[in-house]
Amino acid sequence: MxxxxxxxxxxxLFVIHFVPLAASTPSYLSFLQCLSKHSHPSDHILSRVYTPNNSSYKSVLQHYIRNQRFNRSTTPKPDIIFTPLQESHVQVAVTCCRKTDKYLKIRSGGHDYKGISYVSNISFVLLDMSNLxxxxxxxxxxxxxxxxxxxxxxxxxxxxxxxxxxxxxxxxxxxxxxxxxxxxxxxxxxxxxxxxxxxxxxxx
Incomplete structure:
Protein backbone atom coordinates (compact mmCIF):
# COMPACT_ATOMS: atom_id res chain seq x y z
CA MET A 1 0.00 0.00 0.00
CA LEU A 13 -22.49 21.29 9.99
CA PHE A 14 -22.51 24.47 11.99
CA VAL A 15 -25.09 26.49 13.98
CA ILE A 16 -25.47 30.19 15.09
CA HIS A 17 -25.72 32.83 17.90
CA PHE A 18 -29.21 33.98 18.96
CA VAL A 19 -29.96 37.69 18.75
CA PRO A 20 -32.92 40.07 19.22
CA LEU A 21 -35.57 39.30 16.62
CA ALA A 22 -37.46 42.56 16.36
CA ALA A 23 -36.67 43.09 12.68
CA SER A 24 -36.95 39.41 11.68
CA THR A 25 -38.96 38.25 8.71
CA PRO A 26 -41.48 35.39 9.11
CA SER A 27 -39.12 32.90 7.43
CA TYR A 28 -36.33 34.06 9.71
CA LEU A 29 -38.48 33.43 12.77
CA SER A 30 -39.76 30.10 11.53
CA PHE A 31 -36.20 28.85 10.99
CA LEU A 32 -35.18 29.71 14.55
CA GLN A 33 -38.37 28.17 15.91
CA CYS A 34 -37.62 25.03 13.95
CA LEU A 35 -34.09 24.85 15.39
CA SER A 36 -35.46 25.10 18.89
CA LYS A 37 -38.21 22.54 18.25
CA HIS A 38 -35.90 19.88 16.79
CA SER A 39 -33.07 20.14 19.31
CA HIS A 40 -32.66 19.26 22.96
CA PRO A 41 -32.73 22.25 25.37
CA SER A 42 -29.35 21.20 26.78
CA ASP A 43 -27.80 21.70 23.32
CA HIS A 44 -28.35 25.47 23.57
CA ILE A 45 -28.55 25.43 19.80
CA LEU A 46 -29.75 29.02 19.47
CA SER A 47 -26.52 30.19 21.09
CA ARG A 48 -24.81 29.13 17.85
CA VAL A 49 -26.96 31.43 15.72
CA TYR A 50 -25.78 34.84 14.53
CA THR A 51 -28.12 37.32 12.86
CA PRO A 52 -27.37 40.84 11.59
CA ASN A 53 -28.66 42.14 14.94
CA ASN A 54 -25.87 40.35 16.78
CA SER A 55 -22.70 42.33 17.53
CA SER A 56 -20.57 39.30 16.56
CA TYR A 57 -22.29 38.74 13.22
CA LYS A 58 -19.85 40.82 11.19
CA SER A 59 -16.69 39.30 12.67
CA VAL A 60 -18.01 35.74 12.25
CA LEU A 61 -18.94 36.44 8.63
CA GLN A 62 -15.61 38.09 7.78
CA HIS A 63 -13.39 35.56 9.53
CA TYR A 64 -13.18 33.25 6.50
CA ILE A 65 -13.69 35.75 3.68
CA ARG A 66 -10.46 35.27 1.70
CA ASN A 67 -11.37 37.54 -1.22
CA GLN A 68 -11.84 41.16 -0.15
CA ARG A 69 -13.94 41.72 -3.25
CA PHE A 70 -16.76 40.07 -1.28
CA ASN A 71 -16.09 41.94 1.93
CA ARG A 72 -18.02 45.08 1.03
CA SER A 73 -21.15 46.66 2.43
CA THR A 74 -22.91 46.03 -0.90
CA THR A 75 -22.16 42.29 -0.90
CA PRO A 76 -25.28 40.14 -0.28
CA LYS A 77 -25.06 38.63 3.19
CA PRO A 78 -26.69 35.65 4.93
CA ASP A 79 -29.87 36.11 6.93
CA ILE A 80 -28.37 33.78 9.51
CA ILE A 81 -24.94 32.35 10.23
CA PHE A 82 -25.13 28.94 11.87
CA THR A 83 -21.96 27.66 13.60
CA PRO A 84 -22.66 24.15 14.93
CA LEU A 85 -20.59 22.50 17.62
CA GLN A 86 -21.75 18.92 17.06
CA GLU A 87 -23.10 16.65 14.36
CA SER A 88 -26.68 16.85 15.59
CA HIS A 89 -26.60 20.64 15.10
CA VAL A 90 -25.78 20.12 11.44
CA GLN A 91 -28.60 17.65 11.00
CA VAL A 92 -31.09 20.05 12.56
CA ALA A 93 -29.85 22.93 10.40
CA VAL A 94 -30.37 20.95 7.19
CA THR A 95 -33.77 19.74 8.35
CA CYS A 96 -34.94 23.24 9.24
CA CYS A 97 -33.71 24.76 5.99
CA ARG A 98 -35.81 22.22 4.13
CA LYS A 99 -38.85 22.74 6.34
CA THR A 100 -38.71 26.54 6.09
CA ASP A 101 -37.60 26.67 2.44
CA LYS A 102 -34.33 28.44 3.27
CA TYR A 103 -31.38 28.31 0.87
CA LEU A 104 -28.34 26.71 2.58
CA LYS A 105 -24.69 27.45 1.87
CA ILE A 106 -21.84 25.60 3.60
CA ARG A 107 -18.46 27.17 4.35
CA SER A 108 -15.45 25.17 5.49
CA GLY A 109 -12.28 27.23 5.00
CA GLY A 110 -13.63 29.99 2.76
CA HIS A 111 -11.07 29.43 -0.01
CA ASP A 112 -13.59 29.66 -2.83
CA TYR A 113 -12.42 32.95 -4.25
CA LYS A 114 -15.73 33.50 -6.04
CA GLY A 115 -17.49 33.67 -2.70
CA ILE A 116 -19.67 30.71 -3.62
CA SER A 117 -19.92 29.42 -0.05
CA TYR A 118 -20.94 32.70 1.59
CA VAL A 119 -22.50 34.98 -1.06
CA SER A 120 -25.87 34.70 -2.80
CA ASN A 121 -28.50 36.99 -4.27
CA ILE A 122 -31.10 34.62 -2.79
CA SER A 123 -31.96 34.83 0.90
CA PHE A 124 -29.84 32.16 2.59
CA VAL A 125 -28.48 30.54 5.74
CA LEU A 126 -24.70 30.20 6.03
CA LEU A 127 -23.60 26.97 7.67
CA ASP A 128 -20.12 27.78 8.98
CA MET A 129 -18.17 24.61 9.79
CA SER A 130 -15.17 26.23 11.48
CA ASN A 131 -15.92 24.80 14.93
CA LEU A 132 -16.08 21.21 13.68
Missing part, protein backbone atom coordinates in the same frame (compact mmCIF):
# COMPACT_ATOMS: atom_id res chain seq x y z
CA UNK A 2 1.28 3.44 -0.84
CA UNK A 3 2.47 5.55 2.11
CA UNK A 4 -0.42 7.88 1.94
CA UNK A 5 -3.37 8.06 4.28
CA UNK A 6 -6.84 7.28 3.08
CA UNK A 7 -9.05 10.02 4.41
CA UNK A 8 -12.47 9.21 5.78
CA UNK A 9 -14.34 12.47 5.87
CA UNK A 10 -17.13 13.17 8.34
CA UNK A 11 -19.27 16.01 7.09
CA UNK A 12 -20.56 18.08 9.96
CA UNK A 133 -12.41 20.43 13.19
CA UNK A 134 -11.47 17.29 15.11
CA UNK A 135 -8.92 14.97 13.47
CA UNK A 136 -8.40 11.31 14.38
CA UNK A 137 -5.49 9.64 12.58
CA UNK A 138 -5.25 5.83 12.62
CA UNK A 139 -1.81 4.91 11.28
CA UNK A 140 -2.33 1.17 11.71
CA UNK A 141 -5.30 1.20 9.32
CA UNK A 142 -3.95 4.15 7.32
CA UNK A 143 -7.14 6.13 7.69
CA UNK A 144 -8.19 9.41 9.22
CA UNK A 145 -11.55 10.75 10.39
CA UNK A 146 -11.63 14.48 9.81
CA UNK A 147 -14.41 16.97 10.47
CA UNK A 148 -15.33 19.39 7.72
CA UNK A 149 -14.06 22.52 9.46
CA UNK A 150 -10.48 21.29 9.88
CA UNK A 151 -7.79 22.98 7.78
CA UNK A 152 -5.26 21.15 5.61
CA UNK A 153 -2.39 22.45 7.72
CA UNK A 154 -4.00 20.95 10.82
CA UNK A 155 -4.48 17.62 9.04
CA UNK A 156 -0.86 17.54 7.84
CA UNK A 157 0.39 18.24 11.36
CA UNK A 158 -1.74 15.52 12.97
CA UNK A 159 -0.49 12.98 10.41
CA UNK A 160 3.12 14.08 11.00
CA UNK A 161 2.64 13.59 14.74
CA UNK A 162 1.87 9.91 14.12
CA UNK A 163 4.15 9.10 11.19
CA UNK A 164 7.07 10.56 9.23
CA UNK A 165 6.34 8.48 6.12
CA UNK A 166 2.58 9.00 5.67
CA UNK A 167 0.89 11.97 4.06
CA UNK A 168 -2.32 13.11 2.40
CA UNK A 169 -2.12 14.32 -1.23
CA UNK A 170 -3.61 17.79 -1.04
CA UNK A 171 -2.25 21.28 -1.69
CA UNK A 172 0.45 23.51 -0.23
CA UNK A 173 -1.86 26.12 1.31
CA UNK A 174 -2.42 25.24 5.00
CA UNK A 175 -5.58 27.33 5.46
CA UNK A 176 -7.72 25.51 2.89
CA UNK A 177 -10.67 23.78 4.55
CA UNK A 178 -10.71 19.99 4.40
CA UNK A 179 -14.45 19.95 3.68
CA UNK A 180 -14.26 22.00 0.52
CA UNK A 181 -11.05 20.36 -0.67
CA UNK A 182 -12.30 16.79 -0.43
CA UNK A 183 -15.74 17.42 -1.91
CA UNK A 184 -14.17 18.61 -5.14
CA UNK A 185 -13.09 22.19 -4.60
CA UNK A 186 -9.34 21.68 -4.33
CA UNK A 187 -6.32 19.98 -5.81
CA UNK A 188 -2.67 19.49 -4.93
CA UNK A 189 0.69 18.62 -6.45
CA UNK A 190 0.30 14.93 -5.55
CA UNK A 191 -3.40 14.57 -6.33
CA UNK A 192 -2.88 13.06 -9.79
CA UNK A 193 -0.27 10.55 -8.62
CA UNK A 194 -2.29 9.45 -5.61
CA UNK A 195 -5.84 10.16 -6.76
CA UNK A 196 -6.94 6.64 -5.81
CA UNK A 197 -6.59 7.67 -2.18
CA UNK A 198 -9.82 9.58 -2.54
CA UNK A 199 -11.88 6.54 -3.53
CA UNK A 200 -12.61 5.14 -0.05
CA UNK A 201 -14.08 8.37 1.30
CA UNK A 202 -17.12 7.86 3.48
CA UNK A 203 -19.49 10.74 4.19
CA UNK A 204 -21.66 10.69 7.29
Missing amino acids: ENSLFLTFSSF RSIDVDIQNETAWVQAGALLGELYYRIWEKSKVHAFPAGVCPTVGVGGHITGGGYGNLSMDYHKNFLPLIFS
Whole structure:
Protein backbone atom coordinates (compact mmCIF):
# COMPACT_ATOMS: atom_id res chain seq x y z
CA MET A 1 0.00 0.00 0.00
CA GLU A 2 1.28 3.44 -0.84
CA ASN A 3 2.47 5.55 2.11
CA SER A 4 -0.42 7.88 1.94
CA LEU A 5 -3.37 8.06 4.28
CA PHE A 6 -6.84 7.28 3.08
CA LEU A 7 -9.05 10.02 4.41
CA THR A 8 -12.47 9.21 5.78
CA PHE A 9 -14.34 12.47 5.87
CA SER A 10 -17.13 13.17 8.34
CA SER A 11 -19.27 16.01 7.09
CA PHE A 12 -20.56 18.08 9.96
CA LEU A 13 -22.49 21.29 9.99
CA PHE A 14 -22.51 24.47 11.99
CA VAL A 15 -25.09 26.49 13.98
CA ILE A 16 -25.47 30.19 15.09
CA HIS A 17 -25.72 32.83 17.90
CA PHE A 18 -29.21 33.98 18.96
CA VAL A 19 -29.96 37.69 18.75
CA PRO A 20 -32.92 40.07 19.22
CA LEU A 21 -35.57 39.30 16.62
CA ALA A 22 -37.46 42.56 16.36
CA ALA A 23 -36.67 43.09 12.68
CA SER A 24 -36.95 39.41 11.68
CA THR A 25 -38.96 38.25 8.71
CA PRO A 26 -41.48 35.39 9.11
CA SER A 27 -39.12 32.90 7.43
CA TYR A 28 -36.33 34.06 9.71
CA LEU A 29 -38.48 33.43 12.77
CA SER A 30 -39.76 30.10 11.53
CA PHE A 31 -36.20 28.85 10.99
CA LEU A 32 -35.18 29.71 14.55
CA GLN A 33 -38.37 28.17 15.91
CA CYS A 34 -37.62 25.03 13.95
CA LEU A 35 -34.09 24.85 15.39
CA SER A 36 -35.46 25.10 18.89
CA LYS A 37 -38.21 22.54 18.25
CA HIS A 38 -35.90 19.88 16.79
CA SER A 39 -33.07 20.14 19.31
CA HIS A 40 -32.66 19.26 22.96
CA PRO A 41 -32.73 22.25 25.37
CA SER A 42 -29.35 21.20 26.78
CA ASP A 43 -27.80 21.70 23.32
CA HIS A 44 -28.35 25.47 23.57
CA ILE A 45 -28.55 25.43 19.80
CA LEU A 46 -29.75 29.02 19.47
CA SER A 47 -26.52 30.19 21.09
CA ARG A 48 -24.81 29.13 17.85
CA VAL A 49 -26.96 31.43 15.72
CA TYR A 50 -25.78 34.84 14.53
CA THR A 51 -28.12 37.32 12.86
CA PRO A 52 -27.37 40.84 11.59
CA ASN A 53 -28.66 42.14 14.94
CA ASN A 54 -25.87 40.35 16.78
CA SER A 55 -22.70 42.33 17.53
CA SER A 56 -20.57 39.30 16.56
CA TYR A 57 -22.29 38.74 13.22
CA LYS A 58 -19.85 40.82 11.19
CA SER A 59 -16.69 39.30 12.67
CA VAL A 60 -18.01 35.74 12.25
CA LEU A 61 -18.94 36.44 8.63
CA GLN A 62 -15.61 38.09 7.78
CA HIS A 63 -13.39 35.56 9.53
CA TYR A 64 -13.18 33.25 6.50
CA ILE A 65 -13.69 35.75 3.68
CA ARG A 66 -10.46 35.27 1.70
CA ASN A 67 -11.37 37.54 -1.22
CA GLN A 68 -11.84 41.16 -0.15
CA ARG A 69 -13.94 41.72 -3.25
CA PHE A 70 -16.76 40.07 -1.28
CA ASN A 71 -16.09 41.94 1.93
CA ARG A 72 -18.02 45.08 1.03
CA SER A 73 -21.15 46.66 2.43
CA THR A 74 -22.91 46.03 -0.90
CA THR A 75 -22.16 42.29 -0.90
CA PRO A 76 -25.28 40.14 -0.28
CA LYS A 77 -25.06 38.63 3.19
CA PRO A 78 -26.69 35.65 4.93
CA ASP A 79 -29.87 36.11 6.93
CA ILE A 80 -28.37 33.78 9.51
CA ILE A 81 -24.94 32.35 10.23
CA PHE A 82 -25.13 28.94 11.87
CA THR A 83 -21.96 27.66 13.60
CA PRO A 84 -22.66 24.15 14.93
CA LEU A 85 -20.59 22.50 17.62
CA GLN A 86 -21.75 18.92 17.06
CA GLU A 87 -23.10 16.65 14.36
CA SER A 88 -26.68 16.85 15.59
CA HIS A 89 -26.60 20.64 15.10
CA VAL A 90 -25.78 20.12 11.44
CA GLN A 91 -28.60 17.65 11.00
CA VAL A 92 -31.09 20.05 12.56
CA ALA A 93 -29.85 22.93 10.40
CA VAL A 94 -30.37 20.95 7.19
CA THR A 95 -33.77 19.74 8.35
CA CYS A 96 -34.94 23.24 9.24
CA CYS A 97 -33.71 24.76 5.99
CA ARG A 98 -35.81 22.22 4.13
CA LYS A 99 -38.85 22.74 6.34
CA THR A 100 -38.71 26.54 6.09
CA ASP A 101 -37.60 26.67 2.44
CA LYS A 102 -34.33 28.44 3.27
CA TYR A 103 -31.38 28.31 0.87
CA LEU A 104 -28.34 26.71 2.58
CA LYS A 105 -24.69 27.45 1.87
CA ILE A 106 -21.84 25.60 3.60
CA ARG A 107 -18.46 27.17 4.35
CA SER A 108 -15.45 25.17 5.49
CA GLY A 109 -12.28 27.23 5.00
CA GLY A 110 -13.63 29.99 2.76
CA HIS A 111 -11.07 29.43 -0.01
CA ASP A 112 -13.59 29.66 -2.83
CA TYR A 113 -12.42 32.95 -4.25
CA LYS A 114 -15.73 33.50 -6.04
CA GLY A 115 -17.49 33.67 -2.70
CA ILE A 116 -19.67 30.71 -3.62
CA SER A 117 -19.92 29.42 -0.05
CA TYR A 118 -20.94 32.70 1.59
CA VAL A 119 -22.50 34.98 -1.06
CA SER A 120 -25.87 34.70 -2.80
CA ASN A 121 -28.50 36.99 -4.27
CA ILE A 122 -31.10 34.62 -2.79
CA SER A 123 -31.96 34.83 0.90
CA PHE A 124 -29.84 32.16 2.59
CA VAL A 125 -28.48 30.54 5.74
CA LEU A 126 -24.70 30.20 6.03
CA LEU A 127 -23.60 26.97 7.67
CA ASP A 128 -20.12 27.78 8.98
CA MET A 129 -18.17 24.61 9.79
CA SER A 130 -15.17 26.23 11.48
CA ASN A 131 -15.92 24.80 14.93
CA LEU A 132 -16.08 21.21 13.68
CA ARG A 133 -12.41 20.43 13.19
CA SER A 134 -11.47 17.29 15.11
CA ILE A 135 -8.92 14.97 13.47
CA ASP A 136 -8.40 11.31 14.38
CA VAL A 137 -5.49 9.64 12.58
CA ASP A 138 -5.25 5.83 12.62
CA ILE A 139 -1.81 4.91 11.28
CA GLN A 140 -2.33 1.17 11.71
CA ASN A 141 -5.30 1.20 9.32
CA GLU A 142 -3.95 4.15 7.32
CA THR A 143 -7.14 6.13 7.69
CA ALA A 144 -8.19 9.41 9.22
CA TRP A 145 -11.55 10.75 10.39
CA VAL A 146 -11.63 14.48 9.81
CA GLN A 147 -14.41 16.97 10.47
CA ALA A 148 -15.33 19.39 7.72
CA GLY A 149 -14.06 22.52 9.46
CA ALA A 150 -10.48 21.29 9.88
CA LEU A 151 -7.79 22.98 7.78
CA LEU A 152 -5.26 21.15 5.61
CA GLY A 153 -2.39 22.45 7.72
CA GLU A 154 -4.00 20.95 10.82
CA LEU A 155 -4.48 17.62 9.04
CA TYR A 156 -0.86 17.54 7.84
CA TYR A 157 0.39 18.24 11.36
CA ARG A 158 -1.74 15.52 12.97
CA ILE A 159 -0.49 12.98 10.41
CA TRP A 160 3.12 14.08 11.00
CA GLU A 161 2.64 13.59 14.74
CA LYS A 162 1.87 9.91 14.12
CA SER A 163 4.15 9.10 11.19
CA LYS A 164 7.07 10.56 9.23
CA VAL A 165 6.34 8.48 6.12
CA HIS A 166 2.58 9.00 5.67
CA ALA A 167 0.89 11.97 4.06
CA PHE A 168 -2.32 13.11 2.40
CA PRO A 169 -2.12 14.32 -1.23
CA ALA A 170 -3.61 17.79 -1.04
CA GLY A 171 -2.25 21.28 -1.69
CA VAL A 172 0.45 23.51 -0.23
CA CYS A 173 -1.86 26.12 1.31
CA PRO A 174 -2.42 25.24 5.00
CA THR A 175 -5.58 27.33 5.46
CA VAL A 176 -7.72 25.51 2.89
CA GLY A 177 -10.67 23.78 4.55
CA VAL A 178 -10.71 19.99 4.40
CA GLY A 179 -14.45 19.95 3.68
CA GLY A 180 -14.26 22.00 0.52
CA HIS A 181 -11.05 20.36 -0.67
CA ILE A 182 -12.30 16.79 -0.43
CA THR A 183 -15.74 17.42 -1.91
CA GLY A 184 -14.17 18.61 -5.14
CA GLY A 185 -13.09 22.19 -4.60
CA GLY A 186 -9.34 21.68 -4.33
CA TYR A 187 -6.32 19.98 -5.81
CA GLY A 188 -2.67 19.49 -4.93
CA ASN A 189 0.69 18.62 -6.45
CA LEU A 190 0.30 14.93 -5.55
CA SER A 191 -3.40 14.57 -6.33
CA MET A 192 -2.88 13.06 -9.79
CA ASP A 193 -0.27 10.55 -8.62
CA TYR A 194 -2.29 9.45 -5.61
CA HIS A 195 -5.84 10.16 -6.76
CA LYS A 196 -6.94 6.64 -5.81
CA ASN A 197 -6.59 7.67 -2.18
CA PHE A 198 -9.82 9.58 -2.54
CA LEU A 199 -11.88 6.54 -3.53
CA PRO A 200 -12.61 5.14 -0.05
CA LEU A 201 -14.08 8.37 1.30
CA ILE A 202 -17.12 7.86 3.48
CA PHE A 203 -19.49 10.74 4.19
CA SER A 204 -21.66 10.69 7.29
